[in-house]
Amino acid sequence: MDQINQWFSNNQDMAADWAINIVIAIAIFVVGRIIAKSVGTYTAKGFAKNNVDAAVASFISNIVYALILAATVLVALGQLGIETTSFVAILGAAGLAVGLALKDSLSNFASGVLIIMLRPFKAGDYVEAGGVAGSVQKIEVFSTTLKTPDNKVVIVPNASITGGSITNFSREETRRIDLVIGVSYDADLKQTKQVLIEQIEAQPLVLKEPAYTVAVSELGDSSVNFVVRPWVKTSDFWKVKFALVENIKIALDDAGINIPYPQMDVHIKKED
Structure with missing residues (x-):
């Protein structure tokens, strides 16, 4: 105990700096987490006002929350004097690996968001898209469900739809x-x-x-x-x-x- 007291006595300035940095880092994390939650919530509400699919709105708001929170953690670690370059490199490599592994799914997801945002068709429209002609039953995050005139249900990947021409036979009166x-x-x-x-x-x-x-x-x-x-x-x-x-x-x-x-x-x- 005497040795600990002696160490604190000899390193009061450094201990004070550490204490201040820890408090600031915790404050950064708490404020950043609040901001991340607020931005995520406002993002979800904004999509809801524009009648965007609830699954898409939730997914995007969660991504926004995670990105802001990750940036907050890196800033907090930097405040503590921890080198964050290696963390950024690891996160970048991990993101690249995940992106390559899920490139088809991410492409379908991005196309689904575009379909919902741009609205080239809506449920009930008769369209020709992705090499299939039929009535739109459901527009989902990764695929769109069409029903053909002979009552076949065809699930078309969203990337196939946005990657080609779309003919909407129901848009005009x-x-x-x-x-x-x-x-x-x-x-x-x-x-x-x-x-x-x-x-x-x-x-x-x-x-x-x-x-x-x-x-x-x-x-x-x-x-x-x-x-x-x-x-x-x-x-x-x-x-x-x-x-x-x-x-x-x-x-x-x-x-x-x-x-x-x-x-x-x-x-x-x-x-x-």
């Missing part, structure tokens, strides 16, 4: 139906056009505005091709398209206008 109707070269074009117009106007679900288009688009190899382009509400697209195709075929048959099979004329020249 109206869609245009594009039909190509080929008729014989012997057909009366004015009569054919009138028959096509009558079938469009007979459909109550076809919109008046924008106006429909019926016109000769090209002189094909075996037919004269008309384009038929009416506008409908997006929800009525398939109903009207199927009805038009059927009714146009019946009307053309009734009018005696032929839809020719693909054909080729072969001319044989006889040499003397």
Whole structure:
């Protein structure tokens, strides 16, 4: 005990400095932890206000909290005179290793955050993305669930969706139906056009505005091709398209206008 007292007596200044540094380090840690919690909480609330998925908001807020807390610990250790360069190097190496091991998962996660933030589609939309067409069922952190028209459930990685083009068929309220109707070269074009117009106007679900288009688009190899382009509400697209195709075929048959099979004329020249 006498030796301890003697040591303190001889090293009072150093002990005082150590005590002050320990108090400051503890204060830094406590304040930094409070700041980390506050920032994490505000981050989660900010995502919630923007209707971001709760899982994504929680994950990101936890990452923010962990980063601020790690920085606080390093500052506190530096206040105690502990060399933190080696700690930073170890953390960097560990982060790199984890990142390489989970690069696919992290890519899907980042893509999921982008989908939720940018909202190229929402649940219920019919889209074509990642090589799959279907109705969006769920948008999750790592994947998006689509249901195809034939009732298949397809889980698509988010990275595959953001890595390619996304076609959203439900975003706009109206869609245009594009039909190509080929008729014989012997057909009366004015009569054919009138028959096509009558079938469009007979459909109550076809919109008046924008106006429909019926016109000769090209002189094909075996037919004269008309384009038929009416506008409908997006929800009525398939109903009207199927009805038009059927009714146009019946009307053309009734009018005696032929839809020719693909054909080729072969001319044989006889040499003397």
